[in-house]
Amino acid sequence: MDSTSGVGVSDPNTSGNGGGGGGEGQSTTTTATEGGASTTASAAPPSRYESQKRRDWKTFLQYLRNHKPPLTLARCSGAHVIEFLRYLDQFGKTKVHVTGCPYFGHPNPPAPCACPLKQAWGSLDAQIGRLRAAYEENGGKPESNPFGAKAVRIYLREVRESQAKARGIPYEKKKRKRSSTSSSAATAGSASGGVVAAEGGGDGGGIGGGGAGIGPPPTTTNPTTV
Numbered sequence: 001m002d003s004t005s006g007v008g009v010s011d012p013n014t015s016g017n018g019g020g021g022g023g024e025g026q027s028t029t030t031t032a033t034e035g036g037a038s039t040t041a042s043a044a045p046p047s048r049y050e051s052q053k054r055r056d057w058k059t060f061l062q063y064l065r066n067h068k069p070p071l072t073l074a075r076c077s078g079a080h081v082i083e084f085l086r087y088l089d090q091f092g093k094t095k096v097h098v099t100g101c102p103y104f105g106h107p108n109p110p111a112p113c114a115c116p117l118k119q120a121w122g123s124l125d126a127q128i129g130r131l132r133a134a135y136e137e138n139g140g141k142p143e144s145n146p147f148g149a150k151a152v153r154i155y156l157r158e159v160r161e162s163q164a165k166a167r168g169i170p171y172e173k174k175k176r177k178r179s180s181t182s183s184s185a186a187t188a189g190s191a192s193g194g195v196v197a198a199e200g201g202g203d204g205g206g207i208g209g210g211g212a213g214i215g216p217p218p219t220t221t222n223p224t225t226v
Helices: 018-024 048-066 078-091 122-135 148-166 178-207
Strands: 028-032 038-042
Touching: 018 028, 048 122, 078 122, 078 148, 122 148
Parallel strands: none
Antiparallel strands: 028 038
16 A cells, blocks of 8 residues: 555556456347347457556546545646556566665576566556546546646656666667668659659650551552553
């Protein structure tokens, strides 16, 4: 339990595996036909992303209800989101070495240590993305979305940099595939140029005296009158 806010929320990493996950299963709908017979149509189950987004949203709303003092969604700010992310560290499973640890910056420590377990930066970043979408899907306005606040982005960047140093694992940004785009454009350009060249070659070869196109008109001989 978080000593600062007095919040008691179940582990968000396992909340979807218990009895609470029954509402996200496959649902069926029964319809009657003209002959009196009934047909059953099964709705497709939600995707893994949608299921996780619902669990994240449910966990955050529970966090707000148990907050001391109670906090409403309308009054939630970026600072409260950061407080929520820090609260989630108690459920983390990633070893983050402290500065005084002999394995600080070691990607593969040879022995265990007493450093705390925290939520990995990647998990927090993905969760904020899902909560940001869930906030707007539940009627929130984009301009007042606390999950998209500048303070939250700064906090996530600091977590990424600190964990990269502590774990000795740098996080690299995914570069845009500009080379593939430019190569595709070049291929398209060369293909179109080939078509133009082929058309020009056909015109030049057939009419310009290439020998294989239109030749001189045939010579006709008048018949001799007897």
